[in-house]
Amino acid sequence: METSAGLENKVFAGKVNTMIRFGNILLRENSSYMIFNEDRYEILESFDREEMIYPHYSESDIKITQWKGGQHYYAKLGNMTVVDEDGNQKWDSFNEAYKQAKMFLSENN
Numbered sequence: 001m002e003t004s005a006g007l008e009n010k011v012f013a014g015k016v017n018t019m020i021r022f023g024n025i026l027l028r029e030n031s032s033y034m035i036f037n038e039d040r041y042e043i044l045e046s047f048d049r050e051e052m053i054y055p056h057y058s059e060s061d062i063k064i065t066q067w068k069g070g071q072h073y074y075a076k077l078g079n080m081t082v083v084d085e086d087g088n089q090k091w092d093s094f095n096e097a098y099k100q101a102k103m104f105l106s107e108n109n
Contacts, residue, residue: 008081062101064094073097077105 011100015033019025025033063076070092075082075097082097082104083089 016106056103057105059102059105062098062105066094073100075104076101 015025016025018033018035022035027033033050057077057080061078065076066072072092073094073096074090081089081103084100084104088100091100097109
């Protein structure tokens with residue numbers, strides 16, 4: 001069984017492969033994407049960045065969950081799984097999960 005983060009990585013890889021194949025993609029706020037067809041859309045502004053930009057989330061988008069009967073807590077920022085610098089995506093307390101989500105938010109927003 002694949003983890004949520006593993007599936008998110010596959011989706012991200014799909015975006016990158018589509019961008020490489022077609023030169024660009026149109027990203028939507030809900031994290032979906034499609035091939036950008038310049039005949040159907042007009043570019044009003046563009047720029048290049050060296051780093052990946054995450055959707056603009058705020059602290060109100062943090063969700064902490066725990067499986068029924070489970071001992072670990074999981075954090076999401078919108079629909080993105082929070083993963084710390086060591087690859088952890090589960091924590092032993094609600095407060096630790098929330099702290100990690102706030103750190104992730106400040107580093108990626």
